[in-house]
Amino acid sequence: MSEMLQAIFSTSFAYSVLRVTTPLLFAALGGLVSDLAGVINIGLEGMMLAGAFAGVVVSAFTHSAFLGLVAAVASGVLMALILGYFSLKLKTDIILAGIALNLFASGGTVFLLYLVAHDKGVSTSLASKVLPQVTIPILDKIPVLGPIFSGHNVLVYVAMIAAVVVWYYLYRTPAGLRLRAVGENPNAADSVGISVHRVQFTALIISGILSGFGGAHLSMGYVSWFARDMTAGRGFIGLAAEALGGRTPVGTVLASVFFGIADALSNYLQSLSIPSEFIQAVPYALTVIALAVYARQQTRKRARLAKLSQNPEKKAA
Amino acid sequence: MKKEHVFEVVRSLVAILLAMLLGFIVTYLVSKQPGEAFQSFLTGPFTSPRRFGNLIEAAIPLTFTGLAVSMAFQAAQFNIGAEGQFFFGATAATIVGITVPAPGWLHPILALAVGGVAGAFVGWIPGVLKARWGASELVSSLMLNYVFFRVGMYLINYHYRDTTAGAMVSLPLKETSWLTQFLPPTRIHYGIFVAILAVIFTYLFLYRSRWGYALRMTGLNLPFANYSGINTTSVITYSQVISGVVAGIGGAVEMLGIYHRFQWLALPGYGFDGIIVAILARNNPLGIPLAALFLAYLRTGADIMARTTDVSAEMITVIQAVMILLVTAQAFLAGWKHRIVVKEAKQSV
Numbered sequence: 001m002s003e004m005l006q007a008i009f010s011t012s013f014a015y016s017v018l019r020v021t022t023p024l025l026f027a028a029l030g031g032l033v034s035d036l037a038g039v040i041n042i043g044l045e046g047m048m049l050a051g052a053f054a055g056v057v058v059s060a061f062t063h064s065a066f067l068g069l070v071a072a073v074a075s076g077v078l079m080a081l082i083l084g085y086f087s088l089k090l091k092t093d094i095i096l097a098g099i100a101l102n103l104f105a106s107g108g109t110v111f112l113l114y115l116v117a118h119d120k121g122v123s124t125s126l127a128s129k130v131l132p133q134v135t136i137p138i139l140d141k142i143p144v145l146g147p148i149f150s151g152h153n154v155l156v157y158v159a160m161i162a163a164v165v166v167w168y169y170l171y172r173t174p175a176g177l178r179l180r181a182v183g184e185n186p187n188a189a190d191s192v193g194i195s196v197h198r199v200q201f202t203a204l205i206i207s208g209i210l211s212g213f214g215g216a217h218l219s220m221g222y223v224s225w226f227a228r229d230m231t232a233g234r235g236f237i238g239l240a241a242e243a244l245g246g247r248t249p250v251g252t253v254l255a256s257v258f259f260g261i262a263d264a265l266s267n268y269l270q271s272l273s274i275p276s277e278f279i280q281a282v283p284y285a286l287t288v289i290a291l292a293v294y295a296r297q298q299t300r301k302r303a304r305l306a307k308l309s310q311n312p313e314k315k316a317a
Numbered sequence: 318m319k320k321e322h323v324f325e326v327v328r329s330l331v332a333i334l335l336a337m338l339l340g341f342i343v344t345y346l347v348s349k350q351p352g353e354a355f356q357s358f359l360t361g362p363f364t365s366p367r368r369f370g371n372l373i374e375a376a377i378p379l380t381f382t383g384l385a386v387s388m389a390f391q392a393a394q395f396n397i398g399a400e401g402q403f404f405f406g407a408t409a410a411t412i413v414g415i416t417v418p419a420p421g422w423l424h425p426i427l428a429l430a431v432g433g434v435a436g437a438f439v440g441w442i443p444g445v446l447k448a449r450w451g452a453s454e455l456v457s458s459l460m461l462n463y464v465f466f467r468v469g470m471y472l473i474n475y476h477y478r479d480t481t482a483g484a485m486v487s488l489p490l491k492e493t494s495w496l497t498q499f500l501p502p503t504r505i506h507y508g509i510f511v512a513i514l515a516v517i518f519t520y521l522f523l524y525r526s527r528w529g530y531a532l533r534m535t536g537l538n539l540p541f542a543n544y545s546g547i548n549t550t551s552v553i554t555y556s557q558v559i560s561g562v563v564a565g566i567g568g569a570v571e572m573l574g575i576y577h578r579f580q581w582l583a584l585p586g587y588g589f590d591g592i593i594v595a596i597l598a599r600n601n602p603l604g605i606p607l608a609a610l611f612l613a614y615l616r617t618g619a620d621i622m623a624r625t626t627d628v629s630a631e632m633i634t635v636i637q638a639v640m641i642l643l644v645t646a647q648a649f650l651a652g653w654k655h656r657i658v659v660k661e662a663k664q665s666v
Contacts, residue, residue: 040455090646095395095455099592100641107634114629115347236459243456275475281467284460288442291460295452 011147013264018152019222021260022159023048023231026214027238028256029159029166030207032249035242036170037203038183039087042098044211045235046105047079051215053109056128056226057116065129069216076212079105080204088197102235110228123219123226130224131155131216153221155213162210167249169206179203211235240287246294259283320657328650329597332643340636344628354626361621362614368621370503374575375613378403380512380606381567382591384519385436385560387600391523392556393536398443398458399564400588401465402436404581406565407572408469409435411579414490414572415477424494429511429569436565437558439465444557448550454557466584473579487579496574506574512606515563519602522559532556564588593637596644612637 027044034041041047054075059068083101087094110120117125131154140150170176181189182199190196214234219226241259245251262283266276344358345351362372382399389396410432419427439461446452477487496507523529534542535552543549567587572579594612598604619633643649 086642086646089648090642091648092642092646095397096592096596096641096645099397099589100638103589103634103641104638107631107638111343111629111631111635114631120629120631233463236463239456240460243453275471277467277471277474281464284463284467287460288446288457288464291452291457292446292450295446295450299450 011144013268014148015152016267017257017260017264018148018156020263021257022153022156023214023217023222023234024237024241024259024263025159025163025253025256026210026217027235028241028245028252029162029238029249030210030214031235031239031242032245032247032252033166033170033179033210034200034203034207035247036183037179037200038186039094039200039204040098040239041083041204041207042095042239043079043083043101043105043235044207044238045231045233046098046102047076047083047208047211048215048218048231048235049102049105049109049229050075050079051212052219052230053105053112053215053226054212055216056123056126056219057112059129059220060123060126063127063129065131065220068129068220069131069213072216072220073209073212076208076210076215077205078208079211080208083208084201084204088200106229109226113226113228121228126225128224128226129220131220153217155217155221158213159217162213163249163253166210170249175202214238237283240284244283244287244290320661324654324657325599328654329599329644331650332646333640335643336636336639339639340632343632343635348626348628350626354622354628357625358618358622358628361625362617364621367502368617370500370505371620372610372613372617373503373505373509375616376606376609377508377512377574378567378571378587379590379594379609379612381515381570382564382587383594383598383605383609384515384591384602385564385567386588386591387595387598387602387605388519388523388532388560388563389556390595390600391536392532392552393539394444394447394553394556395455396440396443396458396557396560397455397588397592398439398461399560399591400584400586401458401462402439402561402564403568403571403587403591404462404584405439405465405469405568406432406436407568407581408465408472408579409565410494410569410572411487411490412472412477414494415488417494418491419493421493424491425496425507425573428494428573429566432569432572433562433566436561436563436568438561439565440557440559440561441554444554444561447557448553458557462584462588470582477579479578484580485582489578490573494573495577496570498574504575508570508574511566511570515566516602516606519563519605523602528552528555564591593641596641 027048030044030047031041051072055068055072058071059065062068079101083097086092087097113123114120117123119125133151134154134157136150140146170180178189178194179199179202182194182196186196189199215231218230218234237259238256241255242252244258245253245255262279266279269276269279341355344354348354362368382403385399385402386396410428413428413431414424417424417427442461443454443457446457447454473487474485479486479488498504498506523533531542531547531552534545534547535549539549542552590612594605594608597608597611615633615636619630622628623630
């Protein structure tokens with residue numbers, strides 16, 4: 001037990017939490033933006049996977065990590081456009097379209113991987129680039145904080161900045177207000193002249209950009225190769241984090257970190273031969289519980305409001 | 318048949334053809350032997366009894382998850398959890414197969430029943446949360462996949478693992494629990510009859526029973542069903558529970574019929590495949606086996622193509638994805654549909 005506590009209260013543990021949280025945070029923020037616009041994005045998983053793949057392949061062929069990152073983000077956006085085209089224009093159910101997108105990415109990346117790397121598992125035969133690690137001056141000299149926050153892959157910091165930007169966009173800009181209005185009540189938004197489709201398309205594209213970053217972090221930072229289905233459910237965890245976080249930016253960040261801790265913890269426990277399955281299952285179970293508790297509160301609130309509107313004199317009393 | 322129904326069928330066929338066409342174009346672009354690749358993809362499953370057997374074997378689990386998903390869809394509920402229900406049903410059946418001593422006729426029945434109960438439990442949770450408090454069954458059933466995947470892996474790894482085997486597998490199931498493979502050289506097993514029974518049961522339940530009627534009415538129009546006295550809360554719950562039973566039995570059948578020891582290290586994906594099957598069959602239980610056979614045909618063909626030519630089998634997932642997108646796209650060919658409806662209306666005036 002003390003071994004475990006020692007492991008948890010170490011700077012290297014906190015460092016690894018930040019590292020594993022990053023892709024989850026990107027996915028969760030992407031899920032948040034599209035969810036608030038009223039389009040549930042089940043396709044995050046596929047968008048990330050496409051991003052991870054494009055990053056590796058393009059960086060290998062151009063010998064540029066930066067171009068790889070650009071390609072990762074672009075392919076996330078491309079996937080978002082496909083999702084948007086089918087769900088918004090051709091009226092495919094958004095959930096089914098998202099599932100299809102995930103299938104498409106899962107099969108498509110392996111198919112293409114076989115073409116370019118002649119391997120169906122990993123891309124190690126491609127000389128792909130990784131994104132640089134950043135040492136933050138001054139901060140890296142400070143004990144405790146330095147080893148935790150400095151020396152991460154550049155996308156770790158991009159994720160932190162992205163969280164702030166997403167918050168600002170959603171709550172401090174007119175476009176963010178319109179986006180939330182569309183998610184809250186599309187008909188009302190439409191009646192005041194907001195183009196619902198355009199807003200939702202934009203939300204999906206933002207979601208695609210964030211997923212593209214998340215994918216790039218997986219294959220060009222976290223590790224230096226692409227492996228089939230390497231997202232391993234992180235897109236879905238992103239959705240869970242966003243749900244657990246009560247559909248708010250701050251809650252989403254906290255929930256993502258929580259999932260990150262569970263993920264990092266399960267790695268540690270494995271090395272101490274404690275069943276990691278339970279630790280890994282806890283965040284998902286908690287999401288279900290949080291969802292139920294939240295929904296229960298909403299139901300009660302509605303019931304109370306309904307009662308009040310039936311006999312208004314009670315309100316005065 | 319009304320022209321609108323004909324249109325739906327035609328539209329699905331066009332969507333399937335377009336998806337296949339896309340697959341062929343891709344094959345043509347990447348392969349040095351596109352002709353052979355097409356041929357082995359399309360005719361491969363019929364070139365030997367064993368290959369044809371593969372097709373039938375593959376269709377059995379797809380039938381179960383297809384039925385499970387369509388049951389939930391008919392109640393206008395999502396069931397993305399068929400994956401976890403299938404997996405946990407298989408886990409439960411494995412444990413019964415390993416630990417319970419029982420005679421040969423009883424053992425499989427017992428294992429299937431326990432698998433069904435396990436699936437029902439996994440399905441009950443999102444059902445009751447939705448029915449009671451309106452918690453999104455989409456998110457909860459998705460999360461439960463991962464919860465029960467871990468729980469299942471824990472049970473197998475820590476309690477029923479075969480430590481003498483080189484790989485991470487469970488102890489072998491007792492032979493009394495196996496569903497006999499009765500058509501050598503194929504691996505077609507008695508599970509096929511369980512699947513047929515499941516199809517008949519689901520059909521009778523949905524279209525010939527009060528509960529099925531209530532379920533379909535709830536799916537068509539929930540407030541209306543509520544006003545007309547249907548207890549929609551309980552309908553939502555039992556639609557998910559029965560869906561879970563069917564998926565759980567499916568997992569058990571796969572374990573007892575094909576594998577004979579638990580060897581999955583990841584979720585096998587049958588739950589998501591079930592969604593494709595349900596969509597292709599338009600949620601009609603009698604259409605489910607056909608859709609499952611069709612999907613199994615594509616899969617088997619793709620596998621054979623990958624083994625005999627230079628095109629990889631993953632092409633098929635791309636085809637499947639395009640199929641889902643087009644078949645479910647309401648606006649796909651909508652202009653044409655509109656003209657048909659207008660024409661019919663004019664004629665009837």
